[in-house]
Amino acid sequence: MATSKHAGGRPREQRVDTAIAAAVRAVIGESGYAGLTVDAVAATAGVGKASIYRRYATKQEMTFAVLLHDLREESPADTGTLHGDLSALTEQIAEQLRGPGAGTLTGLLADIRADPELRTRFAETFLAVERGIITTLLDRAITRGELTHRPDAALVQALLLGPLFAWLIVLDEDSARATELAHLVATVATNALTANLLPTETWSTPVTAPDAVPGR
Amino acid sequence: MATSKHAGGRPREQRVDTAIAAAVRAVIGESGYAGLTVDAVAATAGVGKASIYRRYATKQEMTFAVLLHDLREESPADTGTLHGDLSALTEQIAEQLRGPGAGTLTGLLADIRADPELRTRFAETFLAVERGIITTLLDRAITRGELTHRPDAALVQALLLGPLFAWLIVLDEDSARATELAHLVATVATNALTANLLPTETWSTPVTAPDAVPGR
Amino acid sequence: MATSKHAGGRPREQRVDTAIAAAVRAVIGESGYAGLTVDAVAATAGVGKASIYRRYATKQEMTFAVLLHDLREESPADTGTLHGDLSALTEQIAEQLRGPGAGTLTGLLADIRADPELRTRFAETFLAVERGIITTLLDRAITRGELTHRPDAALVQALLLGPLFAWLIVLDEDSARATELAHLVATVATNALTANLLPTETWSTPVTAPDAVPGR
Amino acid sequence: MATSKHAGGRPREQRVDTAIAAAVRAVIGESGYAGLTVDAVAATAGVGKASIYRRYATKQEMTFAVLLHDLREESPADTGTLHGDLSALTEQIAEQLRGPGAGTLTGLLADIRADPELRTRFAETFLAVERGIITTLLDRAITRGELTHRPDAALVQALLLGPLFAWLIVLDEDSARATELAHLVATVATNALTANLLPTETWSTPVTAPDAVPGR
DNA sequence: ATATAAGCGAGACGGTACGTCACGTCTTTGT
DNA sequence: ACAAAGACGTGACGTACCGTCTCGCTTATAT
Structure with missing residues (x-):
């Protein structure tokens, strides 16, 4: 063959x-x-x-x-706790956002939004992968008993990615403190998740192709 | 005169x-x-x-x-509780982000980042105002006794603005659910603040004048 | 106005x-x-x-x-005889062809032929003008009694323009001898005209509208 | 070998x-x-x-x-009279020019003029051959007694080729009348030759290689 | 028989020019 | 002096062709 x-x-x-x-x-x-x-x-x-x-x-x-191509997400290692997993993920996100620089990322994001085809590819190859990682991570926490049910991954993604994106890209704050923020975000998110603040995914709003994620 | x-x-x-x-x-x-x-x-x-x-x-x-010009922040009303104030703010942010549309905001943000002068004006006229609102809001909570000290406003801003920005602009998720997310973010942030998870502003990192850093 | x-x-x-x-x-x-x-x-x-x-x-x-624009034909002066008029015209043609150089003229001609619109404009603004001059000139000869009737102007044009064009452009011969050839052509053409060798214009073949030719 | x-x-x-x-x-x-x-x-x-x-x-x-390759000149048949020979030649020329079409010939001519090597080959393989034919033809007329001396072949070539070229390529006139023009040109040229209007070749201006022609 | 050499279709390669479009400036005529 | 209109110089875009090159393959002769 x-x-x-x-x-x-x-x-x-x-x-x-x-x-x-x-x-x-x-x-x-x-x-x-x-x-x-x-x-x-x-x-x-x-x-x-x-x-x-x-x-x-x-x-x-x-x-x-x-x-x-550089920003390809890697599969997350199991750290043993939900907080550890989230921390690892936010650190990784911070690392990726820090790389290209704020100016590049905003320009690139604008270009991606302007082109429907790129938008789809961005959603499929990047956002969906990251969301898949989050799903995996949440499932692991359920298995451990840290969570009772799986909350909406899209909301979790917004809570994790958002503050780092805002810090580095929108607010243009000191990138040296991004790691600190990553840990803070992980802690805050862990608290929110264990307090059952997030609803489960009832409306089914996948980014693009939910079936394309787990098989990977 | x-x-x-x-x-x-x-x-x-x-x-x-x-x-x-x-x-x-x-x-x-x-x-x-x-x-x-x-x-x-x-x-x-x-x-x-x-x-x-x-x-x-x-x-x-x-x-x-x-x-x-439309996006000018308005002074926040005192709702009586920190959570109420935060909720009002996040709702207002969600409203503002929903308006122009994702494509417009990314493009505009890219243009702002590319031009130093616009960048400064953006920081001064928009981000700093929003941060001022946050500061006001936190001070009120301290007065009420909900908080013991004032945490770093920049971090709070990232925590509040970020998830909404990510949801609407980066993830391009359903804007109808933005209000829901706004409340979630307010709740999560309130929890984090009252749990004293955020450090106080020790490094002095003003949005408007990064060159004013004392180390110079 | x-x-x-x-x-x-x-x-x-x-x-x-x-x-x-x-x-x-x-x-x-x-x-x-x-x-x-x-x-x-x-x-x-x-x-x-x-x-x-x-x-x-x-x-x-x-x-x-x-x-x-340079090649614009000027109205011919009346020299008193058909041979004199033809001689003046062929000299003028030789002068014009000598100007831009052979390479330029072939390239330009090829470009003109490739573009229908240019072709029409070339025919109308240049060839037709030259033909008009020839017609004027022949009419003058008829008035003088040198000719009994007016022959086909297109044929006359071919007889006058052709040899000079061939000499300078196709054969790439010595341009210094173009004047000599111009006189020869004028003499030969005068002989042919006075000998009544050329038919009158019976088929109506205007330069500008070749599609109007009945034989097609 | x-x-x-x-x-x-x-x-x-x-x-x-x-x-x-x-x-x-x-x-x-x-x-x-x-x-x-x-x-x-x-x-x-x-x-x-x-x-x-x-x-x-x-x-x-x-x-x-x-x-x-198609346009290769063939050796002219002896028709018995100068006028017959010239007529046969002009008819052959008209036939050749009619073939490829005006647009093609102008383009090709422009390309040939732009490339020195092609120019040489064109002169040698095509123009010189045609001139050789003319020379042969004139010599025959001298032998017959129709002419007393041999006029400049280049001038004759211009007189014969030119009007047909102008008619078909420059003026873009009805190609159906090309044969008519061919006969007219032959008659006019015969008259000019027999009237001794053309000078002999005194300046020696061969197209390219005069010695390469007769030996063939 | 097998090695060597060159031809073959396909198509990628570095260049160069085309004609289009947008930016921010400048120059006219009006009011 | 401001307004509408639109020409100006600049410079990037994406397309098309040129003539060269590299693939994997085929087809001859030479050993």
Whole structure:
């Protein structure tokens, strides 16, 4: 059994993909998200514009692919307690948000919102994955007996992600204190969950594709 | 001493200001934030481009002025309890975020982040006001005896604003449930505050003047 | 009666028109017709590309307008004899063909042929004018009694223009001898005309409307 | 001694040459000379682009080779009179010019003029051959006693080729009348020649290689 | 028989030019 | 002096072609 044999014609060079990704990051580092032009990326990467547009339909898609590739969520380790799990997750989120920088993230988010296709892909490949992690984590707590039932994961996600996002992106506060905030958020959320403040998911409002999550 | 006497020449028509503001909203409603061009605004408003640029230095400034004028925070009413006050505030925040739509807010936020001057004005005229409200609210709770000391307002702001922002803007969840989330957030925050989970503001991190940090 | 009053808005600057025309000629002189790019013209003229495209829909239209403006036919002087008139005309044609250079003319001609609209304009503004001159000239000869009837002007045009075009453009022969050839052509044509070798225009074949030809 | 033995490796398939030639003509017929792209030719021919570039260095060379292969001049038959010979030649020229269509010829001519190498080859393989034919024809007339001396062949060529070229290519007149014009041109040229209007070739201005012609 | 060499379709590659669009400025005519 | 209209220089966008290259494969001759 073969895996995608290569139909014919010259295969895409991985070197080009690498160069594009590096160039995107370099140009953003140099000129910011606003100064990110396709020509600049092509020039920096030593690559033709056509090679970029052969891979990505628009500049936004390119940026999305390059920048969000780094942000891929990893499966959370079991720390033994709900608070520990939540703490690990919020720390990871803080880490990810800190990376690209506030300016980049707002620009990227705006671009994602403007393009319906990107929006869907963002929801599916990023938000849904994170939500899946949260679900896993909550189920573990139920198994342990820390929780009696599973609350709405979307609300939990908002409670966890929101404060960190606000701190780093909206308020533009000191990123050094993000870890501190991460722990605070984890504690607050743990309290809320164990106090049964959150309703269960009764209205079924999945981000996009709930079935695509657990199988992963 | 008179206030802005009008030095000479034809005075500006207020009609033009109104038309611009209306046109900005109309164009965004029609074509989204991405389709918001100065030419489109001028044409829709029946106004020359020069009249726009006589008022605002850049397109971003125009958008900022028009869209964030509505969002001016109002002084909070004293509901008698900390939880009531927080609930009123989060509801107000939810209301404001629901208004312009997610696409508009992300775009606007990106533009604000890209322009240092706008960033400062955003922090001063919006974030700082909101933070002031929070401070007022916390002081009231201390007076009532609900709190023993005043925790860091920036952290409180992140905890209150964040989940709503995430829900409406990042996760793009059902805006009808925003009120529900607002109450949840208020409750969670009240619990955290009364449990003394938040540290007091020891590092002095004002929103408006990061350069005022004493370490300098 | 006024001549196109200027409806409103900033008027086109004639300086730009002039600069574009000069730049087109400069770039062709520098890099040949093949090296004539819109960007080069814009840069040389110190003009934005948009200002070029505001005037001309395509590069070809620009080239057409600039290069064929010089070639405008002037009304022929009456020399007193048919041979003298023809000689003056062929000399003028030779002069015009010699000007832009063979490479430019072939390129321009190819572009004109490729665009139906340009083709029509070329026929109307250039070929038809030249043919009108020929008609005038023949009528004069009839008045003088040198000719008994007016032969088909299209055939005369082919006989006069053709050899010079072939010599300079197709065969790329010595342009210094073009004047000699012009006189020869005039003499040969005079002989043919006075010998009544050419038929009268019976089929009605206007330059501008070739589709009206019945034989098709 | 063998002719090009084939050093090793797979020999070129003649099928490919044929397919390319057919495709060039097909694409021109479909999209005109302007729409003649190498990719289109390759796709139409069912051939890789590399196979085209293995045969021709540039697109222009390909076009040249394919389109001018048909136009090869054939040796003229002796009709017994100068006028008959000239008539046969002009008819043949008219036939050749009628074939590819005006748009194609102007485009091709422009490309030939732009490339020095093609220009040389065009002069040598096409113009010089035609001039050789004219020379032969004139010599025959001298032998017959119709002419007393041999006039400049380049001038004769211009007189013969020019009007037909102008009629079909520049003026874009009815190609059905080209034969009529061919006879007219032959008559006019015969008159001019027998009237000794043309000078002999005193300045020696061969197209390219005069010695390469007669020996054939 | 097998190695060597080149041709083959397919299509990716770096470049270059095209024509479009938006920005923020400037210049006209009116009021 | 402000207003509407719209031209101006700048610069990025996404598309199209050119001529080159690299794949995996096929087809000849040379050993």
